[in-house]
Amino acid sequence: MASAQVTGTTAQRTRARATAGSHGRARDWAEIQERMLVPLYQAVYQRLEVGPATSLLGLGCRSGLALLLAAERGAQVAGVEPEPELRELAQGRGLQVAAAAGAPRSAYGVPRAAHSLVTVFEQLPYSTRPGELVAEAAGLALRGGQVVLATWGPPERCESAPVLDVARRRAARPPADGPFALSGPGALEELLLAAGLRPAGSGRVGCPFAYVDLDSAVRGMLSTGLYETAIEDAGQALVGKELEEALHPYVQADGSVRMVNVFRYVVAEQPR
Template sequence: MADELKPRTASINGNLWGAHARDWAEIQEGQCRAVYLAAFDRAGLGPTTTYLDVGCGAGMAAQIAAERGAKVAGLDASPSLLAIARERVRTAEFLVGELENLPFPDNTFDFVTGFNSLQYAGNPTIALKETKRVAKPGALVLIMTWGEPAGMQAAALVAALRPLMPAPPAGAPGPFALSDESALRAFAAAAGLEPIEIFDVASPWKYESLEVALRGLRSSGVAARAAANSSEESVNAAHEAALQPFRNADQGFVIQASFRCLLARA
């Protein structure tokens, strides 16, 4: 297929998402903890589960799965993030690699997740087909993406970086492209998965101070790309302005965020 010839992006994404790896692990990754818990409950993850997280970052989801007794593996583009994942789950297998070419055998896992990761692949459809390949027949695959942006407070933080980003290629999907239920179902179906259900999880972002909020927000690969195209000072300024409506009396911040998950069967 022609779309398989698109360039892969692990080397690019690995540098971007690993630029502030420790801040990501200590501040921002946990903002989605509620989603990890809901996904594992929905899938019935437990001691007999062989589990793979693609785009596993610093391994928080993998750590939770391991604490529930699952046999855990993970893949990410960033060696810096994987170093932290290995600290957290010493019994897991963590590999650096491409989402479009997973280094695992066919029919290996009972449950495969992509928590806000598959859309960052050079070719998301090929990446999702790879998750199906490594899943056992009848196994569960979960895709997490942003919830509907309308009315979501966190969408303002995403929008704040738009003026600092390089111009996207023509026809490139935006960050909320898969938030639409029909688009998400079509994405799964195109990879040969059978959609089971879509569910939303509220997962508010909480920061105790402006300094912590700025460190957390600039630790994403998206923020790193914006900083490379402008400057880290510009990224901090954009985030600080966008944060102001959410400041509490104690000078901390709570920003409402929602994530959409599709659970499918391989």
């Protein structure tokens, strides 16, 4: 792939956005990064025939694009998102999104064990307790309902892998488990079985990460939530600079950035 030199203007824009904080990154997620996972959302919805008969709960729904796509298919949708800035953006889209599953109904609370489909699309790669997250998903699914988990595919199938590695290299205390911790064969299935669910199929979906320019690519990657520890330890300006360097091999002749990635999902059933 063609490469490009980092311009002073690009570096200056990245440093300027270092002051935007988590709220700025939340908006970058909604405006830049979230659409990269649309092929994953649509593949799952098509496979499970999501429609008017579906009551869907998205755990870690972020700013809510996956919920909006399900609602377009006629599903009744709700979400849980602990990050205030992302939750505010989702609610601004007219979605029912709570801070936690047990929040009061008057504060966009979500009733427990009332959904035919519970999805965990984005939260697993940066969850420190994935087993607890999957157990929560199982508890929010109706008997006979379904739970879907998703995560990155094998690192050798993901061109974003070296870009994601910046988070590990710039963290003073790198996490024991990186974004590919659950990408190995059987890892998602083991979590589902431990939660009392029955795996019922899986799939892989190509999700190209495409950006108009290098600046947008840096902002999009920073918005994933995978770089928070590195930003705390090394500062956003330095992390952003290293992201630019890691992204160079994927800059196209027209200045756009494109990385080919694969995501994996597993469908499980709640026993009746």
